[in-house]
């Protein structure tokens with residue numbers, strides 16, 4: 645809610661002049677929040693966003709869960725999001741690596757026989 649800088653009367657959103665004293669409303673004033681501040685949430689959410697390695701382990705064990713958490717928390721809990729995302733990524737890479745090794749081993753085995 646904005647207030648008139650001259651007389652303190654309540655100003656509705658979109659209102660250009662104060663109904664009480666007729667002063668012009670400067671839209672920049674009264675809204676102290678700058679655009680960037682919306683993305684840096686205060687301590688209430690930051691305390692939850694611990695970036696705990698537990699989320700990484702979860703992401704590693706269940707890559708799908710890690711992927712979902714990574715997407716869901718991207719804005720609200722960037723550190724936890726990154727932790728879960730990295731865990732899921734490592735899990736996928738390790739799985740792919742094992743699969744490739746297994747595949748090479750299989751090909752070598754078949755071609756050797």
Ligand SMILES: [Zn+2]
Pocket residue numbers: 648649650651652653662663664665666667
């Ligand atoms: Zn006024």
